[in-house]
Amino acid sequence: MKTFDYTITDAQGIHARPAGELIKVVKGFNCSIQISKDGKSADCKKIFGVMGLAAKQGNVVTFTFDGEDEDAACEAVSEFMKNNL
Amino acid sequence: MNVYQGKSVFGGIAIGRISIYKKGEQQVKRTKITDASAEIKRYEEAKQTAIEQLQGLYDKAVKEVGEANAAIFEIHQMMLEDDDYQDSVKNIIETQQVNAEYAVAITGDNFASMFAAMDDDYMRERSADVKDISERLISVLAGKNKEKVNTDEPVIIVADDLAPSETVQLDKDKILAFVTVHGSTNSHTAILAKTMNIPALIGTDMMLNDEIDGAMAVVDGFNGKFYINPDEETLSEMQKKLDEEIEKKKLLQTLKGRENITLDGQKIMLYANIGNIKDIALVRQNDAGGIGLFRSEFIYLESEDYPSENDQFNIYKTAAEMMAGKRVIIRTLDIGADKQADYFNLGHEENPAMGLRAIRICLTRPEIFKTQLRALFRASAYGKIAIMYPMIISVDEVRKIKEIVEEVKKELDEQNLEYGEVEQGIMIETPAAVIMSDELAKEVDFFSIGTNDLTQYTLAIDRQNPSLDDFYDSHHPAILRMIKMVVDNAHKEGKWVGICGELGADTTLTKEFLAMGVDELSVSPGRILPLRKIILETDVEKYRKGLEC
Numbered sequence: 001m002k003t004f005d006y007t008i009t010d011a012q013g014i015h016a017r018p019a020g021e022l023i024k025v026v027k028g029f030n031c032s033i034q035i036s037k038d039g040k041s042a043d044c045k046k047i048f049g050v051m052g053l054a055a056k057q058g059n060v061v062t063f064t065f066d067g068e069d070e071d072a073a074c075e076a077v078s079e080f081m082k083n084n085l
Numbered sequence: 086m087n088v089y090q091g092k093s094v095f096g097g098i099a100i101g102r103i104s105i106y107k108k109g110e111q112q113v114k115r116t117k118i119t120d121a122s123a124e125i126k127r128y129e130e131a132k133q134t135a136i137e138q139l140q141g142l143y144d145k146a147v148k149e150v151g152e153a154n155a156a157i158f159e160i161h162q163m164m165l166e167d168d169d170y171q172d173s174v175k176n177i178i179e180t181q182q183v184n185a186e187y188a189v190a191i192t193g194d195n196f197a198s199m200f201a202a203m204d205d206d207y208m209r210e211r212s213a214d215v216k217d218i219s220e221r222l223i224s225v226l227a228g229k230n231k232e233k234v235n236t237d238e239p240v241i242i243v244a245d246d247l248a249p250s251e252t253v254q255l256d257k258d259k260i261l262a263f264v265t266v267h268g269s270t271n272s273h274t275a276i277l278a279k280t281m282n283i284p285a286l287i288g289t290d291m292m293l294n295d296e297i298d299g300a301m302a303v304v305d306g307f308n309g310k311f312y313i314n315p316d317e318e319t320l321s322e323m324q325k326k327l328d329e330e331i332e333k334k335k336l337l338q339t340l341k342g343r344e345n346i347t348l349d350g351q352k353i354m355l356y357a358n359i360g361n362i363k364d365i366a367l368v369r370q371n372d373a374g375g376i377g378l379f380r381s382e383f384i385y386l387e388s389e390d391y392p393s394e395n396d397q398f399n400i401y402k403t404a405a406e407m408m409a410g411k412r413v414i415i416r417t418l419d420i421g422a423d424k425q426a427d428y429f430n431l432g433h434e435e436n437p438a439m440g441l442r443a444i445r446i447c448l449t450r451p452e453i454f455k456t457q458l459r460a461l462f463r464a465s466a467y468g469k470i471a472i473m474y475p476m477i478i479s480v481d482e483v484r485k486i487k488e489i490v491e492e493v494k495k496e497l498d499e500q501n502l503e504y505g506e507v508e509q510g511i512m513i514e515t516p517a518a519v520i521m522s523d524e525l526a527k528e529v530d531f532f533s534i535g536t537n538d539l540t541q542y543t544l545a546i547d548r549q550n551p552s553l554d555d556f557y558d559s560h561h562p563a564i565l566r567m568i569k570m571v572v573d574n575a576h577k578e579g580k581w582v583g584i585c586g587e588l589g590a591d592t593t594l595t596k597e598f599l600a601m602g603v604d605e606l607s608v609s610p611g612r613i614l615p616l617r618k619i620i621l622e623t624d625v626e627k628y629r630k631g632l633e634c
Contacts, residue, residue, distance in 0.1 A: 016214070017153070020160045047163040048170060048196060054208045063202055 008046025010048035093288030093309040094275035098327040099262035102238035114352040128185040131225040193219025228295030262304040282611030337614040355607040367610035375412035377607020378585040397460035405468025419421025443476035471508035478517040514538035526578035562606040
């Protein structure tokens, strides 16, 4: 299992479009990927879950990866977050 | 290819896609089902179709507005594929044994309220997206293609029947033709088609099913044929016919600017019937000498409540100004019978065609009538407005109308509101008015014969009943004699007579009308030039002597 925290810097937070982009990234991996904020956790592969967290600028979100390809997934998500959010 | 037969109300060819017109928005009904797995399969298929539709929209949007703006359609696709959403739908179908439409509607509501409850404006607005995808699914499940409603491509409207209040709401630029299963040749769909100059079939022997929605089709208004998914041969044959039609229309255009005068020098006025201010463009394109019938009821049918004096004034003023000094004959409120506006609260009638309608409403509720008259008189300061009163049966009614008109004029004078000279005439559309036409002619400035109602009342045939179409003879000698009688009585008093019913456009009677001495024919804009062609080729004197037929 791998995990990392990320502080949202984008002014609009994880709104619909970046949520969609994030899902496109994680869909390619087999491992389970959770995203959580303030103790609320959601499946990172489900758009309603990700959007439901309503993560905004300054919020800290935690990603948890569990499964075979967790290393690659962790790297891809971390890359995506830095470039987009 | 499937071929159906209908009755044609307007010749012409239309080639395009079918759009099934359904009454109002579909309400989602909860129905019990027995086979949950079959229902889930229905849902899965609908979801796939919806995703494909969204992909189409996405591709289109990328080209037109760029990737960033197109992304919303991708998000919508993801929402449809979201496991929580899908599980909820399936769960409701299975546990409650209900139809997929209902399960989607409930799921959509639940997810939308989740967003609506968020403390973030942006996220709250996302509930609209959830509703949107849910409605899309329901549309697909109900067999209605959501895309087509928003299409820019003109379509062939296929419906069970269309009520006047429905036809006024249709975007006229997007209609190639009408095909209805019910309705008679005198229905309002038919009248609308004639005004718009587009082919229409009624009483078509087909079953309405959602599978044909969006299918390619051809309407042949000359032979009353409706081809769905036409084969290559039919398509190319029809395309050829369509091209010929366009060529013919071009030839008629050369008649623009010519006087309506017969070979032996008899003149006649050719005016246009319109149902909406938007039709004035067609009036001008077709070189009408004026407007012979402006059906003011559209203003009432398109409103949720009684239209105000100012709203009406602006419409009449625009019409007067656009026609630039040419005569604009506006028929006062002709509502009731088959034209209903809810806010009139007219109540149920056993026999509405003979009920509280047209002038009878105006005389019963003078305040509604006065509002319209005030608007009409005020507009007369801006052009040549004439007023025409429908459904008259007696001299006494005309005198009552005149009293109300005098009151209106007095009020306008007191308020220093301008108005011009206004000609006032009546529709001759009841047998009583025909019989009394000698006396009525003394009271008014002109007559306009409404042949549709006159025929209906004279022959005692309901014009909305398609099963009576075989009995309905629009050339019945009784009608032709009546027209002759009205013309003679009007001329004795030095008044002019027009025909504004469908018969006026009947080219097989044009020579007969000229021989009778009819002064004006008011027809759908598209019929003006074909009539002018006949008039220019006619020698009335020879026709009278039986030398020409």
